[in-house]
Amino acid sequence: MGDKLKGKNAIVTGAGRGIGKAVAIALAQEGANVVVCDLGGGVDGSGIDKTPADEVVAECQKLGVKAVAQYGDVSSFTDAEAMVRACVDNFGSIEIVANIAGIDKPKMIWNMTEEEWDQVVAVHLKGTFNTTRHAAPLMREQKYGRIINTVSEAFIGGPSHLNYAAAKGGIATLTYGAARELGKAGVTVNAICPRAWTRMTADDKVIEGIKKRIEAGLMPADQLDRMMNELADPSYFAAFVAYLASPDAADINGQVFFVSGTELGHWTQPTIDTKVTRDWKTEGPWTFDEIVKLVPSKLLVDYVNPAPAQTEKK
Ligand SMILES: NC(=O)c1ccc[n+]([C@@H]2O[C@H](COP(=O)([O-])OP(=O)(O)OC[C@H]3O[C@@H](n4cnc5c(N)ncnc54)[C@H](O)[C@@H]3O)[C@@H](O)[C@H]2O)c1
Incomplete structure (x- = not known):
């Protein structure tokens, strides 16, 4: 047991299983009190079960901290409010939000239903907004807070579950932007991009x-x-989240970290890597003929098409 998070109170979503469970325990091992938020559904978001959250509450309590369960759905604005409220009502304040809950409903884009899109985006992206929205005013007022979100390597366009990948891309943007909005008040917002052995x-x-x-x-x-x-149990890197949640990481804000049992990494934000310029006032607008030449010769030198057409050129 450490004491890096002694006196700090946390909500962890998706804390009943997998990465969320490992993070809840890692926070408790450093002395934080934890609201274990999990509706206990399947990977595809179906069903509910209180057992996973209850078991993690018991594990945290064994470590000597306070822990309570919340069985709500992060995609519901009011359930997310209840999670934040449970932290304040039971422990007195909220210093840490770890947004880890997630589901996956893979389909190619041409087969995906509207419902499959909406449900996955709602759990990941809206769920992350929901808890952040309810915790942010309290954190701003107390001038201290740590929000840790969860993206995925799929956020650069991982095929066959673009509902999931696009939601994760949205969470990266939310992380970068919320960090800028909340940083001045002593509230940091970062994200992990994990690779772990879970269901x-x-x-x-x-x-x-x-x-x-x-x-x-x-x-x-x-x-x-x-x-x-490569895939290790998430307990092998969960301490990284405890670190981001601690006063030691006060100056780390708006960053996305790759975390696994074997590697820690830092994702850069997308930047423009090549430019061609012109003086529009004297040279006028870009023309189609110029663009046809400029793109292959200047903008996309050494470029590789990620999915070249396998059909005859039309
Ligand atoms: N496992 C990996 O390698 C990996 C890689 C990249 C990203 N992730 C992300 O990490 C997070 C955790 O994934 P995991 O691998 O531990 O999955 P998991 O299925 O083991 O755990 C997810 C937990 O979230 C809970 N949950 C799902 N929907 C919920 C909702 N609406 N409200 C409350 N709780 C809900 C589930 O009940 C479950 O306990 C997810 O956001 C996932 O997208 C995981």
């Missing part, structure tokens, strides 16, 4: 899906082998 990655159906994507050329041939070798 979301190690399930038989997921592994079958990866095999199919490799066969279809959508993922590198060694993707599955790499995954099997």
Whole structure:
């Protein structure tokens, strides 16, 4: 047991299983009191079960901290408010929000239903907004807060679940922007981009899906082998979230960190890597003919199309 988070109170969403559970325990190991928020659903968001949250509450309490369960749905604005309220009512204040709850409903874009899109975006992106929205005024007032969000490597466009990938991209943007809005008040907002052995990655159906994507050329041939070798239990990197949640990370804000059992990394924000310029006042507008020449010769030198057409050129 450490004491880096002694006197701090946290809500952790998705804390019943996987990464959220490991993070809740890591925060408790450093002395934080924890609201364990989890509705206990399946990977695809179906069903509810109070057992996972209750079990993590018991594990946290064994570590000598206070812990209570919340079984609400992060995609509901009012349930998220109840999570924040539970922290204040039970422990007196809220210093830490770890947004980790997530689901996955993979489909190619041409097969995805409106409901599959809406549900996944609601849990990840709206869920992250919801808890942040309710905690932010309290954190601003007390001039202290730590918000840690969860993105995924899919956020750069991971195929076959663009509902999930786009929501994660939205969370990255939310992280960058909320950090700028809240930083002055002593509230930091960062994100982890994890790679861990959980039911979301190690399930038989997921592994079958990866095999199919490799066969279809959508993922590198060694993707599955790499995954099997690299994926460790999330408890191996959960201390990184405890660090971000601590006073030690006061000056770390608006950053996205890759975290796994084997590697820690830092994601840069997208930047413009190449430019061509013109003086529009003297040279006039870009013309189609110029653009046709400029794009391959100046803007996209060494560029590789991520999915070249396999059909005849029209
Ligand atoms: N496992 C990985 O390698 C990996 C990689 C990238 C990103 N992530 C992200 O990490 C987070 C945790 O994933 P995991 O692998 O631990 O998955 P998991 O399925 O083991 O755990 C997710 C937890 O979130 C809970 N949950 C789901 N929807 C909820 C809702 N609406 N309200 C409250 N709780 C809800 C579930 O009940 C479950 O306990 C997710 O956001 C996921 O997208 C995981």
